[in-house]
Amino acid sequence: ATVVSSFGTGNLPQSNGIAQSIEATFGFEPWMVGSVLGILLALVILGGIQRIAAFTARVVPVMAVIYLIGALAVIFANIENIGPSFAAVISDAFTGSAAAGGFLGASLTYAFNRGVNRGLFSNEAGQGSAPIAHAAAKTKEPASEGMVSLLEPFIDTIIICTITGLVILSSGVWNEKHQNVFDRSDMLFVEGKYEENKQADVEKLFSYLNEIDLTAIEPYNGTITVVNGTAISDGYTLLNSRSIAEDVTYSVGSEDLFTGTLTIEDGKPLKQNLEVSGKSLVHSAALTTIAFTRGFFGEFGQYIVSIGLMLFAFSTAIAWSYYGDRAMTYLLGPRSVMPYRVIYVAGFVWAAVSDTTLVWALSAVAIVIMTLPNLFGIVLLSKEMKETMNDYWSRIKK
Known part of the structure; x- marks a missing residue:
């Protein structure tokens, strides 16, 4: 042990x-x-x-x-x-x-x-x-x-x-929300378009994330078209670290912007070497680091x-x-x-x-x-x- x-x-x-x-x-x-x-x-x-x-x-x-x-x-x-x-x-x-x-x-x-x-x-x-x-x-x-x-x-x-x-x-x-690279286990693509300024959307996301009502939202299954690192598809919302991600960029490695079609299965991208970044909540050491600048x-x-x-x-x-x-x-x-x-x-x-x-x-x-x-x-x-x-x-x- x-x-x-x-x-x-x-x-x-x-x-x-x-x-x-x-x-x-x-x-x-x-x-x-x-x-x-x-x-x-x-x-x-x-x-x-x-x-x-x-x-x-x-x-x-x-x-x-x-x-x-x-x-x-x-x-x-x-x-x-x-x-x-x-x-x-x-x-x-x-x-x-x-x-x-x-x-x-x-x-x-x-x-x-x-x-x-x-x-x-x-x-x-x-x-x-x-x-x-x-x-x-x-x-x-x-x-x-x-x-x-x-x-x-x-x-x-x-x-x-x-x-x-x-x-x-x-x-x-x-x-x-802060600019960061998303951990794969923190990311989740869900069906539908949700916004933080709509109380009904927030309540549904809260119920789903806290397993109060797992039927409130469905994980996204489908494809996303990406051009020069930016998704041009609709009909889904990307969640990261218990927040709605914004200004999302898709790349291969840390530099090459991705262009092509991403397959999403049960809310997770199948492409393994994909790097997803954008603005979202952060946690752990990164959050403490940002807090010390205030x-x-x-x-x-x-x-x-x-x-x-x-x-x-x-x-x-x-x-x-x-x-x-x-x-x-x-x-x-x-x-x-x-x-x-x-x-x-x-x-x-x-x-x-x-x-x-x-x-x-x-x-x-x-x-x-x-x-x-x-x-x-x-x-x-x-x-x-x-x-x-x-x-x-x-x-x-x-």
């Missing part, structure tokens, strides 16, 4: 997030980012180069402070939106998110699923990864080390994630996110490779470590150019595979844990 989760938590989403953020900020192609960082990761975990790992260990705490400063710069620049943001968080926690701006809305189930999904990924609570690191710490009291580990989910999720959420909400970027630092704010994310994610990838190493050593012995490391680096490179939604889906499955057995173990050991804590506190009081 730890080996699988090392890819789902410390590898695939980290690489994908870095590539997405760097592309949004600097315009570098994901394959370039993945290749360069893959080489660096290989040098660290295959070649045993300690300087890069030591460098990130020193820089990450400084970067965390810079990230907080950048986040607060956005929050204070949009201070008038903080109250409504908190109100939206509290109300939407029980009702789901209503349609607003370009956002077609989300149900309570969808919001809960995404929130728990990203929350577990963020703090790794109950996953069982933290004990691998804390077991290497030198301490006289195992219980005291456990107390230290309890602070991590609080700082990470309650403080950092709340601040990041306020940045996104207060800046208003969450319901705005503060006192202006466009410079995006560099804080991109560089910070690169350092955070890269150091996380290094740490999880260690977790996987320990698990492989336990399961198959020391000789199995090198093949694991090679596959780990290959996965890191692959994820940089992969579909973001697919990567997060794989991550969610991997987290579950590791978390469930660990939670059962915690339940079985709960009596011993309680006895250890009671003994620890009794000695502390004396």
Whole structure:
């Protein structure tokens, strides 16, 4: 379970997030980012180069402070939106998110699923990864080390994630459309022409996207004629990231505009090397990057996110490779470590150019595979844990 989760938590989403953020900020192609960082990761975990790992260990705490400063710069620049943001968080926690701006809305189930999904990924609570690191710490009291580990989910999720959420909400970027390249799994062609300024259309799309009424809309099946990257056919609507896509361009690769006929089956284009771009909502690292430009630092704010994310994610990838190493050593012995490391680096490179939604889906499955057995173990050991804590506190009081 730890080996699988090392890819789902410390590898695939980290690489994908870095590539997405760097592309949004600097315009570098994901394959370039993945290749360069893959080489660096290989040098660290295959070649045993300690300087890069030591460098990130020193820089990450400084970067965390810079990230907080950048986040607060956005929050204070949009201070008038903080109250409504908190109100939206509290109300939407029980009702789901209503349609607003370009956002077609989300149900309570969808919001809960995404929130728990990203929350577990963020703090790794109950996953069982933290004990691998804390077991290497030198301490006289195992219980005291456990107390230290309890602070991590609080700082990470309650403080950092709340601040990041306020940045996104207060800046208003969450319901705005931005130019981006669409992930295949986020795209959906549906029958009929829908518009955001028509309430009836929004309600039908909301019901369909949230699986309230799957008969409200039918996925598009047919062909689309495209000339110089622009579709000239009608009778369909392209949805991307829970919004109606605008100014859509079709190309082969990133440069050659497509001309010809596209076959759409069950709402998805059959042409595999097709790149679709345009204006729509964005999510994940790209959304946070845009949000950081709405503060006192202006466009410079995006560099804080991109560089910070690169350092955070890269150091996380290094740490999880260690977790996987320990698990492989336990399961198959020391000789199995090198093949694991090679596959780990290959996965890191692959994820940089992969579909973001697919990567997060794989991550969610991997987290579950590791978390469930660990939670059962915690339940079985709960009596011993309680006895250890009671003994620890009794000695502390004396």
